[in-house]
Amino acid sequence: MLAVPLLTACNGPLSTLNPSGPVALEIARLWWAMLIGAGLITAMVMVMLILAIRRGPMLTEGNTSERRWIYGWGLGFSLSVLTVLLAFALWVGERMLARDDGAVTVQAQASQWTWRFVQPGPGGQPVMTEGVLYVPAGQPFDVAITSTDVIHSFWVPQLGGKMDAIPGHPNLHRLMADEPGVYEGQCAEFCGRGHPFMRFEVVAYDPAGPLPDFASITGPMVEPAFPEDVSGFEGTGQTEIPAQESSE
Amino acid sequence: MTDATTTLEQDDARAQPSVKAADIAANPPQRALRLHRELDEVWSDLPGWRGFFTSVNHGTIGLRFMATAFVFFAIGGVLAMLIRAQLATRNGVFLDNDLYSQIFTMHGSIMMFLFAIPLLEGLALWLLPKILGARDMAFPRLSALGYFCYLFGGTVIVLSLLFGAAPDGGWFMYVPLTDKTYSPGVNADVWLLGVTFVEISAMAAAVEITVTILRCRAANMPLTRMPLMGWYLLGTSVMMLVGFPPLILGSILLEVQRAFDWPFFDVGRGGSPMLWQHLFWLFGHPEVYIIFLPAAGALSTIIPVLSRTKILGYGALVAAVIGLVFLSFGLWVHHMFTVGIPHMALAFFSAASALVAVPTAVQIFAWIGTMWEGRVQFRLPMLYIMGFFATFVMGGLTGVMLAMVPFNWQAHDTHFVVAHLHYVLIGGFVFPMLAAVAYWMPLICGRWRVRGLGEAAFWLIFIGFHGTFFIMHLTGLVGMPRRVGVYPDNPEWEWLNLISSIFGMIQSAGFALFAFDVIMQWMFGRRSWRNPWQAPTLEWAMPLPAPSYNFASLPGPRQPDAGSILPLARGEGLLPGAPRGWRETVVVEPGTGRPQHVAVLASNTALPVATSAAIGSFFAMMLAGFYWVAPLGILATLIVAWKWGAIMGTDRDHPPADVAPGIRLPLHWQVRNTLAYTGAVALLVADATLFASLLFGVGFLAVVAPNWPAPESGIATWPMLAVSLGALAAMALGTVASRLAEQRRADPSLRVWTRLGLISTGAGLVLLGVIGVWLDDPTRHARDALRGATLGFAVVHGVIALMLALRADLDARTGRISAERRGAVPVWQLFQLFWLGTSAVSLALILVQEVL
Numbered sequence A: 001m002l003a004v005p006l007l008t009a010c011n012g013p014l015s016t017l018n019p020s021g022p023v024a025l026e027i028a029r030l031w032w033a034m035l036i037g038a039g040l041i042t043a044m045v046m047v048m049l050i051l052a053i054r055r056g057p058m059l060t061e062g063n064t065s066e067r068r069w070i071y072g073w074g075l076g077f078s079l080s081v082l083t084v085l086l087a088f089a090l091w092v093g094e095r096m097l098a099r100d101d102g103a104v105t106v107q108a109q110a111s112q113w114t115w116r117f118v119q120p121g122p123g124g125q126p127v128m129t130e131g132v133l134y135v136p137a138g139q140p141f142d143v144a145i146t147s148t149d150v151i152h153s154f155w156v157p158q159l160g161g162k163m164d165a166i167p168g169h170p171n172l173h174r175l176m177a178d179e180p181g182v183y184e185g186q187c188a189e190f191c192g193r194g195h196p197f198m199r200f201e202v203v204a205y206d207p208a209g210p211l212p213d214f215a216s217i218t219g220p221m222v223e224p225a226f227p228e229d230v231s232g233f234e235g236t237g238q239t240e241i242p243a244q245e246s247s248e
Numbered sequence B: 001m002t003d004a005t006t007t008l009e010q011d012d013a014r015a016q017p018s019v020k021a022a023d024i025a026a027n028p029p030q031r032a033l034r035l036h037r038e039l040d041e042v043w044s045d046l047p048g049w050r051g052f053f054t055s056v057n058h059g060t061i062g063l064r065f066m067a068t069a070f071v072f073f074a075i076g077g078v079l080a081m082l083i084r085a086q087l088a089t090r091n092g093v094f095l096d097n098d099l100y101s102q103i104f105t106m107h108g109s110i111m112m113f114l115f116a117i118p119l120l121e122g123l124a125l126w127l128l129p130k131i132l133g134a135r136d137m138a139f140p141r142l143s144a145l146g147y148f149c150y151l152f153g154g155t156v157i158v159l160s161l162l163f164g165a166a167p168d169g170g171w172f173m174y175v176p177l178t179d180k181t182y183s184p185g186v187n188a189d190v191w192l193l194g195v196t197f198v199e200i201s202a203m204a205a206a207v208e209i210t211v212t213i214l215r216c217r218a219a220n221m222p223l224t225r226m227p228l229m230g231w232y233l234l235g236t237s238v239m240m241l242v243g244f245p246p247l248i249l250g251s252i253l254l255e256v257q258r259a260f261d262w263p264f265f266d267v268g269r270g271g272s273p274m275l276w277q278h279l280f281w282l283f284g285h286p287e288v289y290i291i292f293l294p295a296a297g298a299l300s301t302i303i304p305v306l307s308r309t310k311i312l313g314y315g316a317l318v319a320a321v322i323g324l325v326f327l328s329f330g331l332w333v334h335h336m337f338t339v340g341i342p343h344m345a346l347a348f349f350s351a352a353s354a355l356v357a358v359p360t361a362v363q364i365f366a367w368i369g370t371m372w373e374g375r376v377q378f379r380l381p382m383l384y385i386m387g388f389f390a391t392f393v394m395g396g397l398t399g400v401m402l403a404m405v406p407f408n409w410q411a412h413d414t415h416f417v418v419a420h421l422h423y424v425l426i427g428g429f430v431f432p433m434l435a436a437v438a439y440w441m442p443l444i445c446g447r448w449r450v451r452g453l454g455e456a457a458f459w460l461i462f463i464g465f466h467g468t469f470f471i472m473h474l475t476g477l478v479g480m481p482r483r484v485g486v487y488p489d490n491p492e493w494e495w496l497n498l499i500s501s502i503f504g505m506i507q508s509a510g511f512a513l514f515a516f517d518v519i520m521q522w523m524f525g526r527r528s529w530r531n532p533w534q535a536p537t538l539e540w541a542m543p544l545p546a547p548s549y550n551f552a553s554l555p556g557p558r559q560p561d562a563g564s565i566l567p568l569a570r571g572e573g574l575l576p577g578a579p580r581g582w583r584e585t586v587v588v589e590p591g592t593g594r595p596q597h598v599a600v601l602a603s604n605t606a607l608p609v610a611t612s613a614a615i616g617s618f619f620a621m622m623l624a625g626f627y628w629v630a631p632l633g634i635l636a637t638l639i640v641a642w643k644w645g646a647i648m649g650t651d652r653d654h655p656p657a658d659v660a661p662g663i664r665l666p667l668h669w670q671v672r673n674t675l676a677y678t679g680a681v682a683l684l685v686a687d688a689t690l691f692a693s694l695l696f697g698v699g700f701l702a703v704v705a706p707n708w709p710a711p712e713s714g715i716a717t718w719p720m721l722a723v724s725l726g727a728l729a730a731m732a733l734g735t736v737a738s739r740l741a742e743q744r745r746a747d748p749s750l751r752v753w754t755r756l757g758l759i760s761t762g763a764g765l766v767l768l769g770v771i772g773v774w775l776d777d778p779t780r781h782a783r784d785a786l787r788g789a790t791l792g793f794a795v796v797h798g799v800i801a802l803m804l805a806l807r808a809d810l811d812a813r814t815g816r817i818s819a820e821r822r823g824a825v826p827v828w829q830l831f832q833l834f835w836l837g838t839s840a841v842s843l844a845l846i847l848v849q850e851v852l
């Protein structure tokens, strides 16, 4: 009861409890389920503890008590809870992996302390931006994550979990935004002095409507993370992209 | 050959008449005061400041370890308060970002490496001999060496803060952030060298604890009936033996990369930052259980006593400990769920991480069951135990949550994890340790506490803790990442942090009050009577405070528990007094606890402090970047290390010692299976783990790292093969010589064999040197760097084997080896064999890489 105003008072644009995509939603559900379970288990253990302290000494005959406490609670109870939880979590996890279904792939390249993105722009042409990633809303996309220096981590809490940007080890991360909107992201792995400021935005646009105004930048193009299988847009070599090459 | 071995075994049997009978007759009673004077004369420390540098007594060293650990806890706590002050508002201006990085890195590193691990080592050193019924740890000088390495290393790490040169890469020091390119300063070197130097004390403690538990128990106390604390600490020490080497290896490799540009972790040249993460967490996860197990041991000891009953499910708890030891090595990847792991591996490590909750649950319910069976007395330690339950259960449950991969992807690296880890560390370690301090204080200082203060401290800590950290789960879930010192754009996190900060101050006040209470007890408490908790275990079978020698006579089957205090003081137990004027304790067979021989332990000596200073000089020169003079530090270490060997030998045969009526046992110089031998085996287990970690690195990089295969090597295969075979033949010859030296020890030909061993060991080293010259430039590619590392491993072990061969040769020439006395020869054999085995693998690996 108290929890609701508490939560609204801190549930901001970086909150995992404010999901705006299927991945984040599933994880938030998993969390609430686990919270209830954990709350019940904690309460149960505390009640056992209080009873154990309150009641006088009553030696149970033989080793029935050992059977009850060790095998019943210690093994039986914990194993059953864990099995159920694990099965549920595996099932949730399985559905959020990137897979080969022709979803849009965008590149995210981390450097101290900024993010560069390459995404399909007008006419499917790759567009490079800094600090803002543009993706279509309502459809899954894969982020191919790389780093040019140290380890960073790509995290948009409202859309889903995080994935590390590790030099030499590109990662693919599947996300989706349900609705058009702006979602905040941040670097989640400590990466040096500028770590607190390594923020970015994900702009989810309505794929049916006009394309947003890509604030593109020029410069050496982000290297494709997976040169072979980045479908959709081929021309992501070291080409220069003229500034403000956007729709309209 | 077989003939010779059998006679040798018979020999051994004769030399170590094991006591078969379950009972051991009592010695005639003597005057307790006379025994006390005789023993105290032999066992006490030197007076004044000389005592500080020369004490090797486990009582002194153990307490000193614990006191120093609490000082570092206070320093880490002050840093925690700085963190909380900084985070209380979103634009905290106390610390700039560079300083904030140093502060949280130092807070974490101090708490883990300079507080938690040393505190448990100190508890083990201080408690084990007492609770198991021995007079000291197996290797008293090693305790002191570990202490000084800890003190010196810890001091340097903390002082670096004052110079603004403190480590700042986070307590797990991920590369590339910590390599030379991104951390050009000395900060990362302070961490790598300082922590490695401190970990010498962890390895020393691990070897000692293992050997002490296996071989320094009360006579006829079988392993299966030793106090549970023994099992818990055995689990701890085995985990330390296997858990620390990956970290030590990783630190060495990273330091070598920083200092000499060998690219183990550099993707551009075939290395990988992932290798560091694997090595770190191969250590880091077991580390959590290394910290938890001793605390759980204290709980298993204290709960039944304060519930006036026996522990429920001794066997189940032992099984839980063993289960934890094994499982905890299969979980490290759960710290790396977001690095992009193949998804089958994710499922596997997720399941394993959940499974580890089962042995933990078994323990929790066994403790609750124990309290259920008995009648709980609400004394101060019990209060802290309640604090443990209320906290640790939640920490364990959030741990299970984090083991679920999808949730982990959200919560990882946020304040949710910070909250979780403090619930586990403070709930699972600090609360039980505070209970342990409250419980054992009367034995430490002989005094009873002042009323009221302890309870007040508990409530402040408890309320402060939950106020700080409970809400921090939410701070993490609403998106606040860890390791950020400012959050200007997120006003919604501010009030959460402010609450944490306010309660953090309350918690600190509680810890300060706890410290004050302990000091008051030490100085003004009233004298405690014997065995104030009416506990059964042997540490209470002695006067309070504990005397320097623990037991005037050692407990046996007739003196099984704390009730035997008077017979033990009167000398009715084993080996009463100190008739030869030496520090002596009985050594038993590991499984059954049958007495086997009497070990003469080292007395006050400055050798440990000199040795740690010598080792420290090497680390200091590395830190200062004087790489070319640093070998002088190694030389100094070898020179002092040479002196350590002296205790392995003596130049005459000693008559056996009277232990009990009808039982006379040989002194350790005249047996083969000494404490030193068991210790060498334990050390080699750790060493083998280090080697295995290195092989893991070779395999891992070859399979996972980009930029492989490595460039063509310039090694000529055939000459390389020839020299490798030559080196291995020399090592094998040395191994055979070391065996023959033992078999012919009564014979004049002994000197031929020791000399042959010495020469062939030297030849092996020279041939390794030739190979070293042929290897490709190690800075070129990670493969070449790893070859350099494996060769370095072989050379280091060659030098150790050479030192032991030299010792054996000198002993042979000075008549210190005889039909009865083997000196250092058995240990030399072990190292020869290990050197041969690991070198064969390394050289074969290089050759296979060449041919493929």
Ligand code: HEM
Pocket: B077, B080, B081, B083, B084, B104, B105, B107, B108, B109, B111, B112, B115, B116, B170, B171, B172, B418, B421, B422, B425, B426, B429, B430, B468, B481, B482, B483, B484, B485, B504, B507, B508
């Ligand atoms: C005295 C109460 C304590 C308080 C208020 C406290 C507070 C904190 C806070 C706020 C952080 C997060 C810093 C950040 O990520 O920005 C932190 C990190 C940490 N704390 Fe504590 N802590 C306390 C005691 C302890 C203890 C007793 C231990 C271990 C035995 C410990 C181990 C750690 C570790 C390992 C980290 C991670 C450091 C890193 O991220 O590199 N803390 N602590």
Ligand SMILES: [Cu+2]
Pocket: A110, A113, A151, A152, A153, A187, A188, A189, A190, A191, A195, A198
């Ligand atoms: Cu970053």
Ligand SMILES: [Cu+2]
Pocket: A152, A153, A187, A188, A189, A190, A191, A192, A194, A195, A196, A198
């Ligand atoms: Cu970052």
